């Protein structure tokens with residue numbers, strides 16, 4: 001359990017689910033809640049029971065034993081009672097009790113314009129709605145947090161009213177008054193000033209909930225903490241309505257590694273990257289490669305000058321040790337590489353280049369020349385490793401190709417039939433193989449594997465899992481070239497290879513050839 005001194009409150013399953021494009025099933029929600037518990041957040045807001053049938057079911061299944069949180073507690077979200085309705089008669093407030101959540105977050109209006117124009121009630125009735133609902137839930141033994149919607153916008157119009165809402169909530173027994181930047185229009189300086197002022201005037205613990213419409217949600221959250229908020233709300237990967245919410249991983253990263261707030265249980269910080277990616281999978285969204293702290297590129301270095309300093313000390317170009325948040329440093333070898341980049345990349349790949357400055361220099365030059373011609377090694381580690389090993393000691397060739405041929409036959413009925421023939425030498429024999437495929441590259445892939453299967457039965461385990469083609473516009477009067485990236489898997493590991501040529505079939509063949517060659521050398525333990 002976290003201490004109560006500082007709350008990390010996650011709303012991935014409530015506000016995060018308001019992101020366009022996300023639709024969780026109940027099973028998804030249970031899985032996300034378990035993942036959030038693995039990073040040790042103190043509060044997991046599960047949804048709005050009574051408003052969404054799925055959320056009602058989620059709380060019922062959680063209460064029936066399908067969810068047991070080790071670090072945090074489950075929170076139900078709902079609104080204050082309706083205007084003019086007795087709290088005990090409000091079915092949505094009843095649904096909050098029925099959810100069996102021990103903590104409830106109530107959204108309350110704290111901007112006079114919203115009270116008058118959206119709720120269409122009086123300022124006094126809105127205060128009574130807050131008071132009645134908090135007191136009712138407290139009397140039923142629930143812990144209550146109050147999300148003050150549009151607090152910052154409301155403060156600009158009437159700095160007194162929001163504080164009155166907070167005071168009413170506190171006197172009715174609420175634990176936290178959460179200042180919400182609902183429209184997400186704030187900047188950190190304004191958040192800091194307002195939180196500081198409210199902290200002096202309101203008699204309740206303050207929380208912060210920010211949206212990312214100015215791109216400042218995380219900064220606004222940290223500014224609020226600096227000004228005295230001790231409860232932060234955010235969502236996994238910043239998912240949320242419109243531009244999203246404060247990314248909880250960045251907020252936690254900032255709090256723990258920059259501001260000295262030890263807000264997670266021991267051992268949880270290193271789970272950040274894994275949990276971020278696992279939640280992206282469940283949300284059916286690609287993980288953001290460039291996300292701070294947890295993105296695959298968050299500690300990836302492309303510039304040669306960065307690498308040369310990192311070689312001396314990784315701290316010189318990293319804002320923190322990536323392993324603290326479960327991430328890794330990566331060196332990218334591209335046209336921007338220098339000798340240090342190749343040395344560090346070689347070490348990362350387990351290739352010893354000590355005492356071979358000649359090889360390092362040649363590889364730098366070859367990569368620069370090839371990238372100028374349209375190649376790209378930053379996503380094709382396997383092709384880079386082959387290039388490096390070929391320069392170092394001439395990595396062995398498990399097979400040599402004599403020729404290949406591809407035919408595309410458009411039949412009278414409109415059917416397209418692709419057929420490829422590959423002639424090669426492997427394990428002392430000359431082999432000729434012909435295969436059909438659903439396209440020319442598929443036919444080539446099948447013919448190549450067929451030709452090699454007797455010599456290398458392990459090829460049966462390898463499969464082409466991704467194929468990307470990009471036309472690179474010609475430069476300085478040269479023709480356009482095609483770049484092909486192929487991802488291959490042997491069900492234990494994936495590797496990516498690249499091929500570039502003016503002809504798409506040859507570009508594909510080069511990438512395919514590297515893919516199979518790398519796979520065979522890997523299975524032989526040579527790479």
Ligand SMILES: CC(=O)SCCNC(=O)CCNC(=O)[C@H](O)C(C)(C)COP(=O)(O)OP(=O)(O)OC[C@H]1O[C@@H](n2cnc3c(N)ncnc32)[C@H](O)[C@@H]1OP(=O)(O)O
Nearest residue numbers: 048051052079080081082083107108109118119120149182
């Ligand atoms: C800032 C935020 O993101 S808060 C979270 C927002 N999340 C969601 O809206 C997702 C779930 N929402 C829903 O399922 C639906 O919108 C519901 C069930 C909440 C409401 O559905 P309906 O009652 O059909 O919606 P409708 O738009 O007609 O009315 C909303 C009512 O809530 C009232 N209301 C709005 N905010 C509050 C509040 N903080 N406290 C009390 N009542 C409120 C409105 O005045 C309106 O009252 P009325 O019925 O007397 O006119």
Ligand SMILES: CC(=O)C(=O)O
Nearest residue numbers: 015147149150180182
């Ligand atoms: C409560 C909430 O989600 C908001 O005000 O943005």
